[in-house]
Amino acid sequence: MAAHNVKHALFCAVVTLVVAYPILGLNLVAQGTRVGLEGADASTIIIIFLASVAVFAFQLYRDTIMASLSKAPRLNPLAGREPMPQARRVKLESWVLTGIIVLALFWPFFVSRGSVDLATLVLIYVMLALGLNVVVGLAGLLDLGYVAFYAVGAYTFALLSQYMGISFWMALPLGALFAALFGLVLGFPVLRLRGDYLAIVTLGFGEIIRILLNNWTAVTGGPNGIGGIPEPTLFGMEFGRRVKEEGNTSFHDTFGIAYSGEHKVIFLYLIALVLAVITALVIRRLMRMPVGRAWEALREDEIAARSLGLSRTAVKLSAFTIGAFFAGFAGTVFASKQGFISPESFVFLESAIILAIVVLGGMGSQLGVILAAIAVTILPELAREFSDYRMLVFGAAMVLMMVWRPQGLMPMRRTHIELKRQE
C-alpha cells in the first residue's frame, strides 16, 4: 500500500469528521425564548467517529474494493449467450407487454383503493419516462428540466378549467399541444447547445417555469396553487356523489349501483393506463419511422448525418417537442388525479426522478423504463420507515448501477427495419 494512499485516506477521514460533526452533532434547541446550541451526545459522537473510521478503511483499500466490485458477476443473465434474433425478441417483448397490460386492466378490481391510487401515479411516471426517453435515450439530448413541460400540461388544464370551465377530455389534447408548443419554442434557441451546456440551460428553464408559477400570483395563485380541477367524466357521467356540472348525470345513478369512491379511482387509473399504453405504442411506431431513424443517426454520428442532408436542429427539435407533448399529457392526468396543483409538485427533484427512471431502465428501452418506473415509485412507498433516507438509497442505487450495469436494466435494442429477400 502506497504512502499516498494512507495520506489520502487520512484526509478523507478528517473531512468526514469535520463535515459530519456540525451537521449531525450540533443541535439547535429552544432555551426559553432564545435558541441555543447544544453539543452532540455520546452516541452520536461514536457514530460519527465510526463513520470516519469506515471512510478511512474504504479509502485505504479503495482500489482493491473497486476492482473486486467490477469483477463481481454481472447482473446480465444473457451474457455470453448469442443475442436473440430480432424477430424472436420483438415477439417476446410484445407478449410480455401484452401480458402486463392485461394484468394491469383487471388488477385494480381486486386491490385496495390506496394501491390503485399509487398505481395511477406509477402510470403517470411511466408516461413521463417514456416521453423523456425519446429526448434522452433516443435523441441523446440531456434534458434536466423536463418537469417544466409536465407543469405546463398540468397548469394548462388547471387554468383552462378555472377560467373557462373546460373539461378533462378537452384539456387533454390542449395540455399536450401547449406543452409541445413550449418545447418547440424553448428548444429552438437551446438545441444549438451541446451536452453539458444543454443540460444546464434546460435545468434553468425548469426552474424558471416553477418560479414563474410561484410568483405570478394573479393568474396561477402562486404557492397556493389551483384547486377544484374537475375529474374526468365518462360520456357525461360524473363520478362524484353529487353531479356538479349542469347536464351531466352521475355514474352510480345511471347504473343503479351504490355510490362508491372507488369507482372514481379505478376510472382514473384506467384512463392513465390507456394513455400510457397509447404513449408506448406511439413512441414504438415513431422509432421505426424516418424520424426515429434520424434520431439514432444523429446520435451516432452527427457529422455523417448532416453530410447526408439531415438538419440537426429540425431532427433534435422534433424529439424535444414530442417529449414535451407526452409530458403535457401526463401533466393533465396528474392535475385531474390530484384535483389541486401547486408549483411544489414540479420541483427539480421530479426531473431527477424521471431521468433516473430512464437511466435505470436502460436508455431507449420501453420495457426497462416501465419496470424502472414501477420500482422507483413503489419501493419508497413500501419502505416508508426509511423515507428519510430515500434520496440516500436512490443515490447509492445509481452508483451501484453505474458500476454494474451502466447500460441500464434492459438496454435498448431498437428494432431495425429488415430487408426481406425478394424472389
Place this chain on the structure above:
Amino acid sequence: MLDVQNLSMRFGGLLAVDQVSLDIQEHEIVSVIGPNGAGKTTVFNCLSGFYKPTGGKILFEGREVQGKPDYKISRLGMVRTFQHVRLFNQMSVVENLLVAQHRHLNTNLLAGLIKTPNYREREKKSLDRAAYWLDRVGLLELANRDAGNLAYGQQRRLEIARCMVTEPKLLMLDEPAAGLNPAETKELNQLIVSLKEDYNVSVLLIEHDMSLVMDISDRITVINQGRPLASGTPSEVRQNDDVIKAYLGEA
C-alpha cells in the same frame, strides 16, 4: 457544374488552403492530389460546408454556396464521404441507406403513425432503392447486419452506396482507396467509373497516391502545402516539372 475560385482557409496562423481554384464539368472525374497535409481534406470540408472558407467563392450550378450549412449543400446534390469512414455503426446496413434518403421520405408524423398510402409507397421505394444499391456494391447479403460489423473494404463501399441513394449530382470521395488492397482498389476504380458512366454523376476525388487516379481521372489538380501546384490532364500533370519535384522531393 462546380466552380471554385481562389478558395482560402486559414486556421489561426496556418493558411491550410491558399487560393485554390478548381472546376468540374458534368460527366467528369476530377482528382485533387497532393502529399499528406497538403490541405486536400480541408478543401473538401469547405466545399461540403463543414468549414466556412475564409476567402474565395464556390459556385455550384451557378449558385454561390460558400458558407452555407452542410446539410443544405448536401441537399443541393453535393454529397461526400470521409477519409475515415463514418457509418452509423449500430444501425443495420440497410438502415444506413434509409437514413440517407430521409428527405425523400414522407416525414410527416401523422402520415407515419397511421401509415397513409403515400407513406407506405415512399417507404417501399426507399427500401427498393437501398436494395438496388446494396446489390450494386455487393453488400445485399449483408443488408441486415450492423454496419459496424462489416469488414473495412465493405464499409468503404457502403459509404459510397449511402451517398448514391441520396441521388447526388456531384460525389466527393476523400481518399476512398485508403486501406484497401490492390484488388479492392481496382474494383473501386471500376465502380467510380461506372458511377460516372451509368448514373451520370460527376466525381471529385481526393487521393494522395497519384498512381491510383491516373487511369480514371479526366483532369487532375495537384496541391502542395495548401497552394495549387499544377492542373491539367493526367499526362500533362505527370510531365509537370513542379509536380515531379514535389513528389520526388517527398519520396
